[in-house]
Amino acid sequence: MNEIKCNADTGNSVIYTGEKISSFEKYLKGRKTVVITDKNINRLYGNHFSNYPSVVIGTGEEIKSLATVEYIISELIKNGCDRKTFILGIGGGIVTDITGFASSVFMRGVDFGFVSSTLLSQVDASVGGKNGVNAGTLKNMIGVFRQPEFVICDPEMITTLSDSEYLSGLAEVIKHGFIRNSSLLSFISDNRNLILDKDTAVIEKMVFESVKIKTDVVTEDPKESGLRKILNFGHTFGHAVELINGIPHGHAVAFGMICALKLSHSLNYITEADKNYGINLLKNFGYKEDFNIEESDLFDCLSHDKKKSDDKIDFVLLNKIGNAFIEKIEIKELRRWYNDMCSGS
Numbered sequence: 001m002n003e004i005k006c007n008a009d010t011g012n013s014v015i016y017t018g019e020k021i022s023s024f025e026k027y028l029k030g031r032k033t034v035v036i037t038d039k040n041i042n043r044l045y046g047n048h049f050s051n052y053p054s055v056v057i058g059t060g061e062e063i064k065s066l067a068t069v070e071y072i073i074s075e076l077i078k079n080g081c082d083r084k085t086f087i088l089g090i091g092g093g094i095v096t097d098i099t100g101f102a103s104s105v106f107m108r109g110v111d112f113g114f115v116s117s118t119l120l121s122q123v124d125a126s127v128g129g130k131n132g133v134n135a136g137t138l139k140n141m142i143g144v145f146r147q148p149e150f151v152i153c154d155p156e157m158i159t160t161l162s163d164s165e166y167l168s169g170l171a172e173v174i175k176h177g178f179i180r181n182s183s184l185l186s187f188i189s190d191n192r193n194l195i196l197d198k199d200t201a202v203i204e205k206m207v208f209e210s211v212k213i214k215t216d217v218v219t220e221d222p223k224e225s226g227l228r229k230i231l232n233f234g235h236t237f238g239h240a241v242e243l244i245n246g247i248p249h250g251h252a253v254a255f256g257m258i259c260a261l262k263l264s265h266s267l268n269y270i271t272e273a274d275k276n277y278g279i280n281l282l283k284n285f286g287y288k289e290d291f292n293i294e295e296s297d298l299f300d301c302l303s304h305d306k307k308k309s310d311d312k313i314d315f316v317l318l319n320k321i322g323n324a325f326i327e328k329i330e331i332k333e334l335r336r337w338y339n340d341m342c343s344g345s
């Protein structure tokens with residue numbers, strides 16, 4: 001087990017990688033605790049928290065809403081919770097985002113922690129103190145910055161995850177390698193088969209390295225005023241294809257990373273060999289380089305991107321494998337580049 005501290009002006013958090021769900025009780029320190037979870041986790045892991053009152057929510061992005069927060073708060077009130085109650089979210093990114101938000105507004109804020117159960121939530125959603133809910137179809141429009149007191153990352157829980165959810169998290173791990181740590185990418189390449197078999201030792205290592213990278217970035221820039229934006233590597237084109245084609249998050253982010261590698265090469269920031277290394281690494285895990293997307297749909301979507309201002313977009317590029325930076329690019333320039341790339345010129 002490893003312990004990583006994430007201390008920022010949004011609060012202090014300790015992330016335990018390689019810890020077990022069965023150990024969560026010791027972190028509660030005897031406080032009255034209510035568990036928030038979803039119906040799948042309740043079915044698969046409910047035996048671990050059957051001694052605690054629990055609020056079980058549904059699954060899917062539609063559940064990440066203010067209506068669910070209201071439901072959670074009404075259940076907390078029914079359970080006699082007060083300012084000293086501890087809230088434990090057990091689940092993936094939807095459960096952790098909504099638990100963090102509900103805990104931050106219930107009685108103006110009570111302490112909370114997570115047992116993070118998906119690869120994406122262990123390496124991304126649970127780290128860094130962003131909590132929130134969607135406003136209709138607009139993602140994460142309502143939220144707060146506030147860190148969980150602790151996060152437990154149990155590699156065994158990842159073995160019950162569907163392959164598609166697993167690949168969503170893996171794309172974020174690979175992203176961390178591209179932006180900050182080329183040796184993480186070498187580890188991933190060298191352990192391809194074990195990774196695809198969901199070997200718990202390699203999962204534990206990938207989670208540890210990823211959490212360290214995200215924690216470093218978040219500690220330097222907790223509220224995303226600069227550096228933290230590099231965590232959006234692959235997400236500009238990625239979010240757009242996810243919205244347009246409804247493809248799983250991991251495949252969408254991988255496609256976005258491939259576009260970003262190609263753009264970094266076109267702008268002479270990385271060599272052709274580095275570009276090909278990155279693309280082949282992603283393709284080796286089954287991520288696709290092409291989706292049949294109408295260019296007009298793609299750029300319609302990009303023009304509504306949250307990272308856009310004055311027709312320019314904060315685009316995350318690489319100047320070498322393992323080092324990212326942000327460049328403002330005009331959307332019309334990006335469109336020209338995209339058309340040239342698609343026509344093979």
Ligand SMILES: NC(=O)c1ccc[n+]([C@@H]2O[C@H](COP(=O)([O-])OP(=O)(O)OC[C@H]3O[C@@H](n4cnc5c(N)ncnc54)[C@H](O)[C@@H]3O)[C@@H](O)[C@H]2O)c1
Nearest residue numbers: 040059092093094095117118120121124125130157160161
């Ligand atoms: N706060 C942040 O910084 C941040 C960062 C990235 C993503 N997010 C958010 O995270 C959310 C996505 O999170 P996610 O990918 O974890 O999805 P999720 O929470 O929807 O979980 C995916 C599915 O897997 C199931 N599941 C969870 N753990 C399981 C396990 N161990 N075994 C079997 N099934 C399991 C869930 O019930 C669900 O059906 C999005 O809403 C996104 O906006 C937040």
